[in-house]
Amino acid sequence: MGKSDTATPRERYRAQVRTEIKEHAWQQIATAGASALSLNAIAKQMGVSGPALYRYFAGRDELITELIRDAYRSLADTLGAAAAEGADLSGLAHVLRGWALADPHRYFLLYGTPVPGYHAPDDTTAISSEIMATLLTACAALVPEAPEAQAAQEATEAPFATHLEKHRAWAGDHPAPPAALHLAMSFWTRMHGVLSLELAGHFTGMRFDPDRLFAAELDALLP
Amino acid sequence: MGKSDTATPRERYRAQVRTEIKEHAWQQIATAGASALSLNAIAKQMGVSGPALYRYFAGRDELITELIRDAYRSLADTLGAAAAEGADLSGLAHVLRGWALADPHRYFLLYGTPVPGYHAPDDTTAISSEIMATLLTACAALVPEAPEAQAAQEATEAPFATHLEKHRAWAGDHPAPPAALHLAMSFWTRMHGVLSLELAGHFTGMRFDPDRLFAAELDALLP
DNA sequence: TGTGTTCGTTAGAAGTTGTAACTCATCGCG
């Protein structure tokens, strides 16, 4: 089991308490939202005194940062596993939706209203581009390989795709054609649009089925 | 000037102080976000003591509710004015974008991560459907009037539009055809998807121009 | 078995929301 064998007892205990704290934090976030996360309440729930938690997290911000990191990791792993099992872009969409519905607060922690002073650490942006990479692979599988002549024609018809091609630093060195870059961005923004409005409860009251809206948007997206 | 003439001096003073409080609140939200809004800080900025503000707002929640109401009102008026001046759906999209970019925190107050215990009062949902009405009018102007034969054909091709037609309570009694209902929902979710990710800063680092992504999504949406 | 690291505790500072009670200015009415 990798690290836990080589660790000293103290380190193992420390890691265990850290995860226990995070579990209580998730539970608290799920009921009251991230803004209501209270270190004192977690301590009380664990039966220890308030300042004890500061041995494990420098403060509320570091705890939240850790939760964000875990959430990104979970999403990247979930999408990555689905892709490894052969899911196409449509499959990834449904996996994403399931992941978001399983814990709306976790989704909002990643893609909701940004925390005022918070700045994402480097490794979360790394995980974020890992997600983007699996997305790009699925998108590239849907976009037909364009011969040169057709590519030139596309350049005049799809100005945004060529714009993305000129600023493709965010795609890393992923070998996705311009149309796939465009498809990935549309996928991201549209799925997020439907999901975030649904999770925020903006569709309650309207009586239609959010499932069908999601399916319709997905259908309109796929080439 | 309507009400302010008939009001007693006390009431006029009260209304003035209320708007002054709200102005400071907006200023504070713009710099630190809604979650960091502090009645004490507002009081200090206004040169009065903390509890003095409780004469004007029952608490933090009521102040935020009032700010949300004002934000909805502002958005509805802005879109309504644009529509009255002849803006089509594309024009409304750009007006919406301008409104959101002018004060991102205000946008997130309406469409961002929901506040845990908060439940929107009735009149905000009324304003919300006012917004939806101007949207539906603009959408209806874009979809062609369908003869009966064509409508029957559409019913099999556009299942979500017919689903919306069966659950069109949210559209009030607006006489928009099913295709317009569908277009309005797509408009809402897609524009929100691009805007909220942009405003949350998820595109910083990627070097492309958010303006062009917005334009591309809008272009893909219009029939 | 000692020794030093680390954990958890209590005490306290500085901040927040919100309530209670009191003073005092002001508004309206006789």
Place this chain on the structure above:
DNA sequence: CGCGATGAGTTACAACTTCTAACGAACACA
């Protein structure tokens, strides 16, 4: 004009939050 009711602003306080400091006790390791 004067007097009484209304309401604004004050201080004091309770209960909460994050977070620091100092102390005792438990534990791992040599």
